[in-house]
Amino acid sequence: MKVEANTPAAYELIHKGALALARAERAGIRIDIPYCQQQKKVLTKQVTELTKQVTESKFYHRWRHIYGDKTNIDSNNQLSHILYKVMKIEAPKQTESGQGSTDEDTLSQIDIPELKIILEIRKLKKLRDTYLDAFERENYEGYIHPFFNLHTVKTFRSSSDSPNFQNIPKRDKEAMTICRRALYPRPGHQLIEADFSGLEVSISTCYHRDPVMLAYLNNKKSDMHLDMAKQIFIYEVLNKAIPSNYRMRQASKNGFVFPQFYGDWYRNNAVGICEWVQLPQGKWKKGMGMEMEDGSHIADHFISVGIKCFDDFVEHLKGVEDDFWNNRFKVYKQWKDAWVAKYQAKGSFAMFTGFTCSGVMRRNEVINYPVQGAASHCKLWSLIELDRIMLAEKWDTYILGEIHDSILFDVLPEELDHVKDTILRVTCKDLPAAWKWITVPLNVEIDVYDVDAPWVPRDKE
DNA sequence: GGAACTCGCCAC
DNA sequence: AAACGTGGCGAGTTCC
Secondary structure, eight states: OEEEEOSHHHHHHHHHHHHHHHHHHHHOEEEOHHHHHHHHHHHHHHHHHHHHHHHTSHHHHHHHHHHGGGOOTTOHHHHHHIIIIISOOOOSOBOTTSSBOOSHHHHTTSOOHHHHHHHHHHHHHIIIIIIIHHHHHHOBTTEEOOEEESSSOTTSOOEEESSOTTOOOOSSHHHHHHHHTTEEOSTTOEEEEEEETTHHHHHHHHHHOOHHHHHHHHOTTOOHHHHHHHHHHTSOOOOTTSHHHHHHHHHHIIIIIHHHHHTOOHHHHHHHHHHHTTOOSSBOOTTOSSBOTTSOBHHHHHHHTTOOBHHHHHHHHHHHHHHIIIIITHHHHHHHHHHHHHHHHHSEEEOTTSEEEESOOOHHHHHHHHHHHHHHHHHHHHHHHHHHHHHHTTOSOEEEEEOSSEEEEEEOGGGHHHHHHHHHHIIIIIHHHHOTTOOSOOOEEEEEEEETOOSSOOOOO
């Protein structure tokens, strides 16, 4: 497969983007090194304690009996051999190469208490060795300078390394706090993060122009994910403020809608959704799964509507998928089929932004690349423009980096209001004015952190 | 002793 | 009909 910048504007975007990102790299992000060192010690102590618990167990003795001095509780090869060959447990899942899997999902299904400890050790070591250690290693005079690359990714997204600034924990609150507590604004400054919400959905709609999706994007009161949650859970999911309703919406969004857009299918979606609401992949009984607002459980509800096990749920999702593409978003589906047919005839396709992709690609790639690419270019155009303005107006504010559909800034508090206004103008007005193919509204949310505070959201309530 | 591989896991 | 897109990186392991 080959990608090319086929227009002067496409070339210019990459050229200017590289320069703007180089300025972000040079600026760097302030880092609290004493905190990193101290937190690494805390994590090491916890790891040592947990390791001791494992090595004192009967399970470990069995392991040691096989591997002797070579025994290593970090070795998944050894663990796989012990579990599935020595103890003859039936592996719930295989890896790519056919070995019994030892990932989190698999180990948590096996009833050996030491496996829970091993998972906890893995988690703590990940934080210590992948994040805090990398921050300290890359520290130069109190700042890290992650690289942002525009030449490595097939779809024209960016990548980041040394350290990778684009995969610092966020969803797991504890992991997020431990890692992001190390990253600070300049003295007297504050961090803000501007996030394009649902950018790839918006950009895909510029291609397919599905009227139902357009209606969702143009009507702020409508909520696609809430509607999908109602259908998937056969439940009146109405209020995001109720925790169980919110969870069902999250499960629909991240377990069904987005994976479907990437080309996934209902069988995988069923597994994903069950993980979100803590239902097993077998028979369901009353009291199973996440708790609802009235104290009942999600399994009670599913049983009451005739879904009594995982396989019933898979069949239900098959129907939801069919309705999703052949009824709800049928124009989107027609666009996908036509787009792929056109690619098959020509051997290439063009993005809105003046780039072409040619060569052998799978169906899902042909559908995903133009969306991911053009969405990424929207963020890059915005970043270039904001960088230009901040230099021209001599702001004491810096662009620090970007995470695919968001940009992180280090802002002088006196400039905050002006910076926020400028971000919203550039992303929501100037960008669609410059690129006429953007025919849907774009939404940007700006998270503001406190002055002199790390990259950790202030606790609500 | 380094290159290249597998596996697992973080982000969007 | 087929069946999840893009990365970086650490630890363990194997190959040369």
